[in-house]
Amino acid sequence: MNQQTDHAKSLDAELFQTRLLSFVNAISGFVHNISNPLTLITTRVQLLNLKMPQNSEFEKMANQSKIIVSMLNNLAYISQNIVSTEIKSLNINELLKNELTFFRTDTFFNHEVKKNYQFYPNLSKTKGFYFHVSTLFFCIMHLQLFLMRDTAEKTISVKTSEKDNNILIDISGTGGMLSDKEVNQICLKSINLETEDIKPRQLLINNLIKSHQIIPGNYILTIKSDHDQTYYQIAIPIIHE
Amino acid sequence: MNQQTDHAKSLDAELFQTRLLSFVNAISGFVHNISNPLTLITTRVQLLNLKMPQNSEFEKMANQSKIIVSMLNNLAYISQNIVSTEIKSLNINELLKNELTFFRTDTFFNHEVKKNYQFYPNLSKTKGFYFHVSTLFFCIMHLQLFLMRDTAEKTISVKTSEKDNNILIDISGTGGMLSDKEVNQICLKSINLETEDIKPRQLLINNLIKSHQIIPGNYILTIKSDHDQTYYQIAIPIIHE
Structure with a gap:
């Protein structure tokens, strides 16, 4: 009976993932x-615009x-x-x-945040x-x-x-870094993604902030923080095709 | 070292799900x-259409x-x-x-399949x-x-x-049911969702076809099949608010 329930649960989890993935693939x-x-x-x-300028x-x-076409292209991209885990050519500017x-x-990001982008051409x-x-x-964006x-x-x-055969992504934002105490308090909360989800931040916090430096794959992330501002730098080694 | 790797793997899986879910929620x-x-x-x-009918x-x-507006409404819906697992009021016609x-x-479904719908008003x-x-x-649609x-x-x-305090969904399609042997052969394959994924079908096959009757929650699914056609019926008990 218990086994049946466990089986049903893992089937549900598998179907849940299948449906999420099929939705993303259907886009x-x-x-x-x-x-x-x-x-x-x-x-x-466009024809009418040409006829009657x-x-x-x-x-x-x-x-x-x-604008509509470019939003749809973005959605397709x-x-x-988003879930591509094959090694392939990466255009970091295009990705960002x-x-x-x-x-x-x-x-919140769309309406309340001032954005400042500089992409190295x-x-x-x-x-x-x-x-x-x-x-x-x-994760950095969610934390920020x-x-x-x-x-x-x-x-x-x-x-x-670019520096020393590395692509550098520098992200910074207003708002100081959380203390360890705050991190722990946040980790105790369990809040839904749709409203105030803490999940991606929690994962990030657990894994990144405690050490202030991690290396996923070959990437190096460094985080610095003062009272008013937090700075993140991702260094990605340039691998030629 | 192994623990670290396992931890990284489960973190990856969790982040994978988080990103899928955040994509769906961003829609x-x-x-x-x-x-x-x-x-x-x-x-x-519309204004131009009124001015110059x-x-x-x-x-x-x-x-x-x-058409564009109705496609976007469908995407939002x-x-x-899609991943709602709260008990709520279900309008089965609207869902279908x-x-x-x-x-x-x-x-394939869009261009090659003839569709025949009858929704009880x-x-x-x-x-x-x-x-x-x-x-x-x-799952039934993918199998079919x-x-x-x-x-x-x-x-x-x-x-x-509707019949005997149940909502009935009858689905039928051309193409006969797979034999147990074919089912096993299919289950051995591992094919990608984007091309020829067998995953949802496999789950369905494993759990539904072998018994030809399952009850997920309180729903009863029955499957009948002859040489040329397969018939599925889902019976959903009517629960009043």
Whole structure:
């Protein structure tokens, strides 16, 4: 009887993961299907805009449709890469731009946080797991958004550069680092992802903050913090194809 | 050292699930954000259509924008409900319509399968887990799509009705049931979800087909099969609020 229950539980967990994964994998098909009616509208709007350039309505509509197309491209990019654990060519600027665009689905980040991006234009490509780089970045962003919830000024800066055969991602944000005591208090809470989830932060905190330096794969993450600001640097070795 | 590796593995698995879940949860925000530029276009198109009803272009554009809006609503509905394991009011017709619309992200289902739907208009609501009903349906659909890959005619029928205080979902499709031998052969394969995944089918096969009757929660699933056609019936007891 107990065995049956355990079996049902592990089946449920497996089906849960299967459905999450199938949803993520279905997004390409969704974007493909929605592109048909969208292209029809976009093409007509562009045609009308060419025919009647004096009518600013059509120009506005053409611009809005470009925004829609770029949001759908972002959704497709994230869904195709988010769980990719194959070693492949990584364009770190492209990865960060897409992850940051997708972070705009978070209302707080979208509306209340000032963003400051500097992407080094000639950044080398490297090889690695999309999942590792993006998850490290995802965890840092979640921690940082949490740290700045109550700060007066809310600014996140993301910058890429190259040094000593490494790609450097520098992230900084307003809001000071949590103390060990606060970390422990937070870890005791169990809060839902949809509202105030502590899970990714907790994982990060447990694994990163206590040591203030970890090496996932070959990446080096360093965290520094003063009263008002926290600084993170991810160093990714450049591996040529 | 081994412990460290195990710990890293379980951390990876947890982060994997966290990221899948956060992607699914982010979809509401995505739909919200994309609605702004879309509403701008839709409103202008509708206005132009009212001003110039003789111009069929605007009517076509208005219709296409309605399709886009309904696809986005479907995406939001699925993302909000897919992993819901709280007991709540279930509108089975609405659930099936949305799941079937979302199945159109599958190219084979969208383009090659004839669909036949009959939704009983006065179907009672019931209470239960969205996840259970939809996952049962999801597994049946995946099995059925697999069974009809090579059949000449490809038709799926979905019908709802009520009988003896139960909501009945009748699904049938062209393609006969797999034999036990075939089931075992399929279970030995390990194929990726994106191409020819056998995982949901395998779970279904392991748990449903061998007995030809299971009861997940209080639902009863019966499967009958002849040479050319397979029939599934899910009976869900009506629980009043």
